[in-house]
Amino acid sequence: MIYVQLRRYWRFLTTYLFHALNRYWRLLARYLRPQWPRMALLALILVGTISVQVMTPLVASYFIDQATSGGDLHNLIILALLTMVLALAGQGLAVAETYVAENVSWTATNTLRADLVAHLLRLDASFHTAHTPGELIERVDGDVATLARFFSRFVVYVLGNAVLLIGVLGLLYHVDWRVGLGMSVFVVLALTGMLRIRAAATPSWAAERQASADFYGFLGEYLAGLQDIRSSGAGAFVLRRCAEVMRSWLAITRKAQMWGYGLGATSQGLFALGTAAALALSAMLFTSSTLTIGAVYLIFQCTEMLRQPTEQIRNEVQDLQQADASMARVEALLNTRPRVIDGPGVALPPGPLAVEFENVSFSYAEDAPVLRGVNISLAPGRVLGVVGRTGSGKTTLTRLLLRFYDPVAGAVRLGGVDLREVHLSALRSRIGLVTQEVNIFHASVRDNLTLFNDSIPDERIRAALDTLGLGNWLRELPCGLDTQLLPDGAGLSAGQSQVLACARILLLDPDLVILDEASSRLDPATDRLVHTALGRLLEGRTGIIVAHRLATIAYAHDVLVLEDGQVREYGPRLALAADPTSRFADLLSVATEEVYQ
């Protein structure tokens, strides 16, 4: 029976534990190796902790034997003092263990987090389209937090408790081999029983975690749509839905909690039985004068001491499965290669950049072409206005210029150089992009404009805001550049956010400006503000504007009309506007009617 159990453990250890450790050895080695002095210290503390734990009942048992046999008072005082020193040392070591283990795990996981964030930044847009931000946050934080336990606790708890278990059992063998053998069998059986119950309880805990994730998902969704919910009077519906979600959460949690209590009670019951058996055995041995009263006390203490390491090994072995899944996900993420490969580093010419699309075709998914055979040739310093119906591929065109994606066919060139030949960082440092959705961070005006680049002096920031017509706005702010902006630009109008985005670009001083204009209408004052800002921004640079408004298109020297991903018309703006048969003239007349309605 014991042999069968031991064989099972051995198989578990070889197939599962060693396999998992071996599989992720590189990951562990990479993040733990630089911390080997701390790991060595941890091992030392561990040895100390276990020695103290094993020695404490041993000293107490000597004390009892000495006291009952009328031993020397001087020896008794020394033993009592030693017990106190051991208790204090145990506490001190526990504090040191927590301190070092937390340092090891946080240093390892923070490095891993930083690596994952850097890797996510390198991955291209198609990866980010396929994965929601929530999923990536879960990978970077959730999975890594699970690993934090693994990095510190697994080594400390499993190894430490296993050694403690062996130490305590060894002590019992030392007292009497029959007691040692009996308790060894008991520990194996108790561990097996608890692992079985825990395995049966695991689905309930997984369901509980899912129900909790569902609730927060529900809450997040409704908080994000708060404005729509309020305005459409859907509050009662949301509360009803909230009650439903919480009701099912309660039922699932209750079940999981019952399993938890069941497990705790089983473990208590098992160890009560173990203690009773150990006491019965030692009572028998005591009455037959094989054991002293001190040895009986030692057996009792050791039986009690077996409980904690057995329960912790059970917990850690189960948690290893979770860590295993997290490690697999983290490894898979780190192994994901970006589709857009960095170029060999051909230099772009200085000054405003010429833009060329040669027979460019592109699709996000197979068999769904978004751009088809697009040809554009824009001279340096000229501004191209791109117009077309929604979904005609205008934004996609701008994404190809920043190499968020590579074309499926054809080539995109800047200053005559194929973008695939240029370093991505060099390429992007020459382009300024203002998108439809301006991201305003919960940070100071200065950090929002410099994007946390401390080397940009305040005078330049003020000058940029003055140039773009936001000088007065800045002067009216209570703390000037230190004023904190609210998340998502709350408190700023759509136009002000756009002008702030223009100021960011002005500080970057790029040679190609791409503006994907928001299609929402602005009030006339803000419209004028944005219009002036754009004019300043485009001075002396090549520009591509996805234009939704008549005022903006006025900046364009050339116009491109896109339809279904194809070039419908392309030429100088004034010539196309003057030609009554052109599609552009058609669009202009519709837009003018809309404006003057």
Ligand SMILES: Nc1ncnc2c1ncn2[C@@H]1O[C@H](COP(=O)(O)OP(=O)(O)OP(=O)(O)O)[C@@H](O)[C@H]1O
């Ligand atoms: N990340 C993406 N993944 C898959 N398909 C996309 C993606 N982005 C855009 N599309 C699809 O590509 C087509 C062109 O989209 P694009 O955003 O380029 O059009 P647009 O002319 O800029 O539209 P709008 O004027 O509404 O901004 C659309 O059919 C759109 O659904």
